[in-house]
Amino acid sequence: MARRNVELIKRAGVDVDRLLDLLVRAASAEFTTYYYYTILRMNATGLEGEAIKEIIEDARIEDRNHFEALAIRIYELGGQLPNDIREFSNLAACSNAKLPDEPTVENLLKVLLDAERCAVGVYTEILEYVHGKDPRTYDIALAILHEEIEHESWFEELLTGKPSGHFRRRAPGESPYTSRFLKT
Numbered sequence: 001m002a003r004r005n006v007e008l009i010k011r012a013g014v015d016v017d018r019l020l021d022l023l024v025r026a027a028s029a030e031f032t033t034y035y036y037y038t039i040l041r042m043n044a045t046g047l048e049g050e051a052i053k054e055i056i057e058d059a060r061i062e063d064r065n066h067f068e069a070l071a072i073r074i075y076e077l078g079g080q081l082p083n084d085i086r087e088f089s090n091l092a093a094c095s096n097a098k099l100p101d102e103p104t105v106e107n108l109l110k111v112l113l114d115a116e117r118c119a120v121g122v123y124t125e126i127l128e129y130v131h132g133k134d135p136r137t138y139d140i141a142l143a144i145l146h147e148e149i150e151h152e153s154w155f156e157e158l159l160t161g162k163p164s165g166h167f168r169r170r171a172p173g174e175s176p177y178t179s180r181f182l183k184t
């Protein structure tokens with residue numbers, strides 16, 4: 001028997017297979033971004049690199065938190081994560097945030113900004129799809145979108161000097177919006 005929650009969102013017009021596909025692809029993008037941001041953070045070296053290291057770490061841990069929040073919702077909806085991590089990483093909704101050939105601070109920031117811009121698009125699409133139909137997925141995706149918009153504006157500020165209102169998190173990867181969905 002289908003879960004009541006799944007039954008109701010189907011009745012509201014959500015194609016649950018399509019929604020699960022969007023959520024798994026978003027989760028894959030978060031997981032792979034977490035991995036690639038680890039490499040980018042390691043390569044943020046020297047005096048200039050040190051200045052962006054902590055901010056990369058905030059975005060890195062928060063993207064991992066996004067993966068965690070999405071994973072919970074995927075299983076609640078009766079879906080699952082692929083059992084093969086290679087298959088999973090190939091599903092990513094965004095391209096890989098690979099270390100640039102010349103890892104200058106400017107080039108690192110360009111990769112980071114592109115990744116966050118893609119993420120903003122991913123959650124905007126999910127929100128449009130479930131709006132008025134699936135309040136829980138909407139709430140989770142909205143919390144993630146708040147943080148992706150912040151990440152995007154931080155890296156844009158660092159790259160262009162345009163103010164974004166950024167101030168450091170109280171703890172690394174604090175996730176002020178998404179943390180309430182995490183079990184640990």
Ligand SMILES: [Fe+2]
Nearest residue numbers: 030063066119
């Ligand atoms: Fe994210």
Ligand SMILES: [Fe+2]
Nearest residue numbers: 063119148151
């Ligand atoms: Fe992000």
